[in-house]
Every structure is written in structure tokens, then in C-alpha cells.
């Protein structure tokens with residue numbers, strides 16, 4: 367083992383997964399984990415459960431499952447808790463969201479009906495299209511204290527050894543970093559003064575970090591991506607990350623765009639539009655919440671294509687993203703992409719994509735992997751922003767001087783090399799000259 371590699375504490379005991387938001391994504395995730403535990407389904411889409419990792423040379427034939435290579439918490443050891451302003455238990459919420467079929471829910475209904483949301487830190491100032499009675503009262507500082515008490519009580523009552531928090535709640539209105547976000551002191555003063563720059567999601571993140579609970583953000587909200595919480599996380603030795611689960615259309619973008627760029631094919635336009643009819647779609651129908659989502663979705667191509675380096679290929683790209691709330695489709699989103707491609711001598715071509723996807727079916731395995739990897743990171747002593755988990759996010763958090771890496775293949779290489787490094791295995795560079803040195807020595 368090299369000397370800079372961390373020692374990893376074993377994943378003993380129960381891991382509590384705390385979810386602000388008990389809507390479509392959260393209930394599909396919880397129901398799915400329970401179904402897998404009962405042998406009623408497969409965890410498709412989860413790298414931690416289904417993925418393998420190559421170790422050593424290509425000729426070594428060492429390809430263990432990731433979950434057998436790194437010490438991850440076992441699915442049987444997961445327990446779930448949530449907060450939501452809507453008081454429905456996980457069964458009722460799953461039925462309302464309508465992602466999973468009644469017959470699938472019936473398999474796990476006893477389990478789901480036991481999960482009742484704790485009262486939420488929620489304000490309509492930050493999510494305009496939603497309301498619910500299950501809400502805490504108090505100043506922002508008091509709300510943070512109440513969340514910290516919830517966290518401690520949950521840990522005690524469920525006899526958890528460790529906890530992680532994954533934000534699965536609605537997208538908040540667009541916020542820009544301001545003075546209150548710049549330092550821990552300014553942030554804590556802001557909590558005392560009820561500063562409007564502190565959104566509910568930031569109060570959850572703050573409470574989690576203070577309780578030394580890793581925090582991952584599945585929505586595009588600013589939340590923990592502010593200097594104050596970056597610093598607090600480092601100070602308290604807590605891993606944090608985000609933002610916005612990479613599912614659906616952006617997943618496709620980060621798969622396709624690196625391919626076009628790899629072959630030096632130009633792009634003159636990329637128009638993306640969606641229809642979806644779930645509660646998330648309704649929340650995003652508010653222009654201020656949509657703005658948060660739009661910023662998160664738009665950045666992807668700019669960073670992958672690097673128009674500054676390739677002005678002839680990508681300098682005039684017209685990129686547009688629309689999301690339209692259309693209730694008849696429920697959670698089954700339809701995403702259309704029209705891509706205007708430019709080839710040899712400037713000849714235009716078009717690609718059309720029609721992705722009939724299921725949003726929460728794509729998001730649920732991401733929640734699982736994030737919970738397990740953030741727990742691993744903490745046991746390995748990794749703290750602050752976890753850029754190696756960018757693979758899961760539309761708008762990855764990084765150190766301020768870095769641009770985010772969006773190319774999904776680079777993200778996967780980074781993730782797997784981090785796992786190799788954690789376990790004392792050599793990183794894989796794909797150089798591979800040694801195979802040919804050996805071959806030509808022998809022929």
C-alpha cells in the first residue's frame with residue numbers, strides 16, 4: 367500500500383440514509399432497495415451493485431464487482447428517514463407519484479407505510495408551487511437546531527452507526543452566492559438574522575455537516591456549493607457533493623457530446639425540449655425554479671466542447687433547453703433533442719433523439735450509489751468537495767479554481783481510479799505499451 371492512501375474504517379452496523387424530500391425519486395429509491403433486498407428486483411443502473419472494476423494489467427483477468435472490491439455498506443444494513451412538508455408516508459407518496467406499479471408497491475407496502483416524514487424546513491419563498499402542513503417553525507437558527515435534533519434522534523432510535531444525507535427535495539428558486547455565503551461566520555450570523563440568502567436546503571446541509579453527516583445534493587440548488595459550507599465540511603471532516611442528479615437528457619448529452627468532440631465533428635445547434643407531468647415538472651413550471659435547473663443543464667455542453675479551443679467547430683453553437691409541464695405523462699418524461707452536426711467541408715447533418723424515459727427510475731440508482739460512496743468517502747477520511755463523484759451530477763461541484771469535468775467517460779475513469787487508489791491498486795492510464803514490449807520481445 368502506498369503511503370498516501372487512506373485507511374478505510376469497515377462498514378459495520380447500520381447506515382441511515384436521510385432524505386430531505388419524500389417524493390418520486392426518494393420513494394422509488396426506498397421501494398427499490400427493499401424490493402432488491404426481498405429478491406423482487408434487480409438494482410439496474412447502480413454502479414455499486416452491478417459494476418465491475420478492472421485491476422492490474424489487461425492480461426491479469428482481475429475484474430471484481432465494485433461492491434466486492436471496496437468496503438461498501440451492505441443493502442441489508444440501510445435504514446431510511448425523510449423530511450417532507452407533505453405528511454404522507456412513503457407508501458402513500460409513492461402511490462401519488464405513480465412511478466412504480468401498484469403490483470410492485472404491494473410487494474413492499476408494509477415497509478413503505480412505516481416510513482413517515484419528519485416535519486420539514488420549508489418555505490414557499492423558495493419553492494413557489496408547493497405547500498404542505500408538515501413544517502417546522504422558528505428562526506433559521508432554531509430550524510437548524512431542530513434538524514440537528516432530528517438527525518441525532520433518528521440515529522439513536524434506529525441504532526445507526528453512521529448516516530448520510532441525500533437531498534431529494536424540490537428545486538428551489540435561483541440564488542446567487544452573496545456575502546452571507548462567504549464564510550462560516552457570515553453564514554452563522556445569517557442564520558441568526560434570518561437572512562433571505564439562506565435557503566431551506568442550506569439549513570439541511572449545514573445541520574448535516576455540523577452533525578458530521580456526509581451531504582449530497584440531487585437538485586441544482588446552490589445549497590452546499592458555497593464557500594461557507596465547503597469550509598465547514600473540511601473543518602468537520604465531512605464529504606459533500608452535488609449538484610443535480612444526472613439522468614435523462616443531460617445523461618444523453620454527456621454521453622454523445624464527448625463522442626462528437628472526439629471525432630472533431632462540429633455542432634451548430636442543440637435544441638432540447640422535455641414534457642413531464644410529475645410534481646417536479648410542476649415545481650419547474652415556476653420560472654425561478656426553472657432558472658436554477660436551466661443553469662445546471664446549460665453548462666454541460668460548454669465545458670465538454672471547449673468552444674474557446676475549437677472556435678470553428680463549436681464557436682457558434684446555439685444551445686437551448688426547455689422543460690414543459692404536461693400532466694398526462696406523469697413521471698414518464700419525453701425528451702426530444704435535435705442536434706445539428708457539421709461534417710467535412712462544413713456539410714450539415716442532423717440527429718434526432720426521442721428519449722421516452724422514466725425520470726425516477728433513472729434517479730433511484732444514483733441515490734443508492736451516492737449514499738454508499740459518500741459513506742465510503744467518510745470512512746476513508748475524505749472530506750470537503752468529492753469531485754470524484756461528478757459522474758452522478760449534472761453540475762458537479764469542484765474547487766473554485768477548477769472547471770467541472772462533464773464528460774461521462776472521464777468522470778467514470780476518475781471514479782474508478784479513485785477506488786483503485788483507495789484500495790492500494792495502481793491507477794489505469796490506458797497507455798498499455800508494455801503489452802507490445804512483451805509481445806515483440808517474444809516474436
Ligand SMILES: NC(=O)c1ccc[n+]([C@@H]2O[C@H](COP(=O)([O-])OP(=O)(O)OC[C@H]3O[C@@H](n4cnc5c(N)ncnc54)[C@H](O)[C@@H]3O)[C@@H](O)[C@H]2O)c1
Pocket residue numbers: 386387388389390391392449450451452463486487488489493496498533534535536537538566567584585586610611612613614644645646649725726728729
Ligand atoms: N428524477 C430525476 O430524474 C431528477 C434528476 C435530477 C434532479 N432531480 C431533482 O430531484 C428532486 C426530487 O425530484 P422528484 O421527482 O422526486 O420531485 P417530487 O416533487 O416528486 O419530490 C420532491 C419532494 O420534496 C418535498 N420538498 C420540497 N421542499 C422540501 C423541503 N424544504 N424539505 C423537505 N421536503 C421538501 C416535496 O414536498 C416533494 O414531496 C428535484 O429537485 C428534482 O429536480 C430529479
